[in-house]
Amino acid sequence: MGKITIAPLTRLEGHGKVTIKLDDSGKPADVKLHITALRGFEQFVIGRPAEEVPRIVPRICGICQTAHHLASVKAVDAAWGAQIPSAAEKQRELMHLGNMIHSHALHFYYLAAPDFVLGPDADPAIRNIVGVIDAAPEVAKKAIAMRRVGQSMVEATGGKPIHPVTGIPGGLSKSMSEEKRDELLAEIDTMIQYGQDGLDLMKSLNEKYLDTINSLGVIDTWYLGLVKDGKHNFYGDTLRFVSPDGSEKMEFKPAEYLDYLGEHVVEHSYVKYPYNKKVGYPEGLYRVGPLAMINVCDSMSTPLAEEARKEFAETFGRPANQSIAYNQARLIELLSACERAKELLEDPEIVSTDVKAEVEPKAGNGVGVVYAPRGTLFHNYETDDNGIVTKANMIVATTHNVPTMEKAIQQAAEVLFKDN
Amino acid sequence: MADKVRLGLIQLCGCSGCHISLLDLHEQLLDVLPNLEIVYAPIIADVKEIPECDVFLIEGGARNEHDEHLIHEIREKSKVVIAWGTCAVYGGIPGLGNLYSAEQLKKTVYGTETTDNVGELPSDEMVPPLTNSVMPVPSIVDVEYVIPGCPPRPEINAGAIVALLEGRDPELPKKIVCDECPRTKENVIPETFKRTFEGTPDPEKCLFEQGYTCVGMGTRAGCGALCPSAGVPCRGCYGKTDEVLDQGSSLANTYAAAGDEALKISDKSALFNRFTLPAALISKKQE
Numbered sequence: 001m002g003k004i005t006i007a008p009l010t011r012l013e014g015h016g017k018v019t020i021k022l023d024d025s026g027k028p029a030d031v032k033l034h035i036t037a038l039r040g041f042e043q044f045v046i047g048r049p050a051e052e053v054p055r056i057v058p059r060i061c062g063i064c065q066t067a068h069h070l071a072s073v074k075a076v077d078a079a080w081g082a083q084i085p086s087a088a089e090k091q092r093e094l095m096h097l098g099n100m101i102h103s104h105a106l107h108f109y110y111l112a113a114p115d116f117v118l119g120p121d122a123d124p125a126i127r128n129i130v131g132v133i134d135a136a137p138e139v140a141k142k143a144i145a146m147r148r149v150g151q152s153m154v155e156a157t158g159g160k161p162i163h164p165v166t167g168i169p170g171g172l173s174k175s176m177s178e179e180k181r182d183e184l185l186a187e188i189d190t191m192i193q194y195g196q197d198g199l200d201l202m203k204s205l206n207e208k209y210l211d212t213i214n215s216l217g218v219i220d221t222w223y224l225g226l227v228k229d230g231k232h233n234f235y236g237d238t239l240r241f242v243s244p245d246g247s248e249k250m251e252f253k254p255a256e257y258l259d260y261l262g263e264h265v266v267e268h269s270y271v272k273y274p275y276n277k278k279v280g281y282p283e284g285l286y287r288v289g290p291l292a293m294i295n296v297c298d299s300m301s302t303p304l305a306e307e308a309r310k311e312f313a314e315t316f317g318r319p320a321n322q323s324i325a326y327n328q329a330r331l332i333e334l335l336s337a338c339e340r341a342k343e344l345l346e347d348p349e350i351v352s353t354d355v356k357a358e359v360e361p362k363a364g365n366g367v368g369v370v371y372a373p374r375g376t377l378f379h380n381y382e383t384d385d386n387g388i389v390t391k392a393n394m395i396v397a398t399t400h401n402v403p404t405m406e407k408a409i410q411q412a413a414e415v416l417f418k419d420n
Numbered sequence: 421m422a423d424k425v426r427l428g429l430i431q432l433c434g435c436s437g438c439h440i441s442l443l444d445l446h447e448q449l450l451d452v453l454p455n456l457e458i459v460y461a462p463i464i465a466d467v468k469e470i471p472e473c474d475v476f477l478i479e480g481g482a483r484n485e486h487d488e489h490l491i492h493e494i495r496e497k498s499k500v501v502i503a504w505g506t507c508a509v510y511g512g513i514p515g516l517g518n519l520y521s522a523e524q525l526k527k528t529v530y531g532t533e534t535t536d537n538v539g540e541l542p543s544d545e546m547v548p549p550l551t552n553s554v555m556p557v558p559s560i561v562d563v564e565y566v567i568p569g570c571p572p573r574p575e576i577n578a579g580a581i582v583a584l585l586e587g588r589d590p591e592l593p594k595k596i597v598c599d600e601c602p603r604t605k606e607n608v609i610p611e612t613f614k615r616t617f618e619g620t621p622d623p624e625k626c627l628f629e630q631g632y633t634c635v636g637m638g639t640r641a642g643c644g645a646l647c648p649s650a651g652v653p654c655r656g657c658y659g660k661t662d663e664v665l666d667q668g669s670s671l672a673n674t675y676a677a678a679g680d681e682a683l684k685i686s687d688k689s690a691l692f693n694r695f696t697l698p699a700a701l702i703s704k705k706q707e
Contacts, residue, residue, distance in 0.1 A: 011465070011466065036548055037484065040517045059570070062435035111464070124467055128466070129464055163657075168652065174651040265530050265540040265541065267542060270547055272530070393534060
């Protein structure tokens with residue numbers, strides 16, 4: 001029996017390797033995805049004053065730090081029963097969208113696009129963002145601009161573009177200035193246009209790669225995402241599970257997550273395997289992220305993105321089960337994030353200074369959920385009378401996807417080995 | 421240095437924020453990139469083996485045996501090694517794990533409320549064993565330069581790269597965060613200390629003098645005092661200055677001026693060494 005090891009996994013943030021065991025006839029018999037790093041945030045936030053935790057947990061991920069900052073501060077708000085002003089909610093949401101724009105632009109253009117723009121067989125030495133800059137400078141220019149505007153949005157509301165700091169229990173430590181708002185407004189229409197250009201690019205790539213998209217990494221799983229009144233929502237409200245064939249739906253609020261999510265320790269990975277507890281392990285494995293978000297919502301919350309979602313459903317079905325279709329789903333969300341950011345920038349409350357409510361530390365238990373760029377993100381803390389963290393649980397975005405990534409790699413390996 | 425610098429980049433026990441901060445040069449990237457040949461960078465390219473490099477930027481310290489192994493391999497293959505970002509230089513936030521043993525850390529992570537098979541642990545040979553503590557890069561191998569910051573600002577990254585291209589030593593800011601902070605000081609010691617969410621700080625005055633637990637006076641400049649400018653106290657993410665041996669001791673020294681009130685501040689070890697515990701004089705909790 002042979003064994004293939006792919007290490008390290010590349011063009012991703014994080015640490016992993018893949019092992020593929022082959023049977024006597026050379027077919028892949030067992031595929032394992034090993035996540036090889038552990039830092040232990042759930043332990044070392046214990047003993048910290050809860051208001052400090054939103055300043056610690058962003059270091060879980062340098063790409064989606066804002067999502068961690070906001071899920072964390074929401075969890076502390078919930079534990080202490082803080083009611084935050086509506087202007088603070090809107091400014092936090094804008095911070096979140098800025099991170100979404102940066103991260104989705106990064107993920108598609110810098111990490112995924114090299115395979116499409118330069119081709120999957122191109123030399124690894126050029127099959128990267130530097131190669132994209134040389135081969136398609138106009139695409140790279142738009143990608144850079146979208147990241148820049150996204151990061152500026154986070155800095156304007158969060159104080160820092162990477163590892164923002166303004167989220168404190170009760171609201172925000174500062175409001176956005178009118179000057180920054182005006183700078184962002186001046187660029188947002190261009191960003192919406194770039195968002196549409198990205199989808200046009202993807203559609204032209206689909207013509208070339210549709211067979212691959214419809215054959216590699218195609219698996220049936222449950223899907224988990226966030227909705228508000230049934231519509232796609234980046235920032236929170238209601239979690240929704242949809243079954244592999246789309247026939248069954250389950251909805252729950254963040255505070256009810258213990259009833260719906262379980263995690264299973266496995267031998268071969270530092271990551272635990274989350275699953276839909278109502279279905280059980282391993283039948284209840286699910287996917288999160290753009291594909292899942294598009295699959296679980298009734299509609300997008302912004303008009304141009306909704307048009308794009310309908311077209312997506314026509315191309316890939318509903319629910320779509322093609323892992324490579326994550327790319328197009330991500331671009332629909334990138335467009336939607338730009339559209340929603342424009343709505344918020346045009347809202348007078350986005351520069352209101354009424355962004356902080358009085359709050360008292362107390363013993364409590366709070367859950368904070370946002371949709372991080374790679375999937376639903378859960379932070380849950382328990383605090384003592386002084387507001388010091390005594391217990392913590394975090395189920396971070398990519399963690400939810402690890403078990404189903406393993407399934408998708410297994411499926412892709414079976415297809416590729418059959419062909420060769 | 422040669423015309424094009426053969427550059428390697430890696431993220432070990434970090435978050436990739438330093439890599440992202442390099443990308444945050446945005447349009448300026450197009451000026452910097454033509455001078456570099458990126459020969460190894462798992463985050464953005466598919467090269468699997470570490471080649472010979474002119475300059476290697478290591479983000480993150482070591483939390484497991486594989487990280488440690490890679491740091492040695494990179495040292496052997498690189499002319500210039502830079503500990504890049506606070507995790508690589510001082511241990512960073514993951515260094516707070518040094519307040520607990522590796523065993524305790526795993527017990528908690530694999531014993532959360534959502535876990536259904538508590539008691540089982542990852543054990544496969546493909547999962548590298550954790551080291552007993554988080555170790556900064558300079559505690560494992562000699563490095564030519566350090567660039568602290570969580571993350572280092574894009575202009576600090578660019579400045580270091582340009583300096584190396586021109587054959588100069590990269591220079592770090594020598595001052596403290598207070599020197600960059602726009603808030604005004606009256607040279608008073610606070611009578612009591614407040615937590616960040618308590619009250620509304622005066623937007624013009626020094627946060628420490630208003631009783632907020634700012635640690636800018638013990639922290640290297642370079643960030644532009646972004647946190648105090650955004651209404652929250654500095655947490656020390658650029659680490660110590662060249663003038664002192666230890667960030668935590670230097671801060672404890674300042675806070676001691678407030679007398680007993682300073683003793684009432686909760687969680688002082690993770691406040692004064694929030695980002696630098698693995699490099700501190702007292703770097704690990706007694707077990």
